[in-house]
Amino acid sequence: RVAYLKSKKFGKEAIARMISRAPFLLSFSVERLDNRLGFFQKELGLSVQKTRDLVISLPRLLTGSLEPIKENWQVCQVELGFRRNEIQQIICKIPKILTANKRKLTETFDYLHNVMGIPHHILTHFPQVFNSKLLRVKERHMFLAFLGRAQYDPAQHSYISLDKLVFMPDEVFCTEVAKASVKDFEKFLKTL
Secondary structure, eight states, rough: HHHHHHTTOHHHHHHHHHHHHGGGGGOOOHHHHHHHHHHHHTSOOOOOHHHHHHHHHOTHHHOOOOHHHEEEEEEEEIIOOHHHHHHHHHHHOGGGGGGOOOOHHHHIIIIIIIIIIOOHHHHOOGGGGGGGGHHHHHHHHHOOOOOOOOOTTTTTTOOOOOHHHHOOOOHIIIIIISOOHHHHHHHHHOOO
């Protein structure tokens, strides 16, 4: 298996990391590993390098069932309306999307896209938002909406990126993004 991965241009460190994170990889036949890599290249339309990067960052993609991966790919295309190239960009940044809970994925997308009005191309640039807690997104968005600061259009001067919305600690979010105090935010949360 290791020789096979080396022949596919995986580096020694990458192979070691993959095996330590997904030891079951060693029990797979070379044919099965080859079929899995082929699946990601052919079905998902990824280049050789992007396929390599994908399985290095999330090696359990090679060992787990392909059904959830196929299902999430379909969900992203059919239910969420992402184009093929957008899904490729998303999974290259956040491979976990392929194994994420389908209900959580659709609920998060529904809120971001349909409630907050964030278009697909912005979600494609900030796919990390799908890894965040939906409650946090909702609370912060409603607080910004309450303050009249919920602006997610990059063309506007008061634009707030999804990174700033979701990943900053409360203190930084309140002072830098919401331009309010943490006490104001805590009071607002009690009204929900």
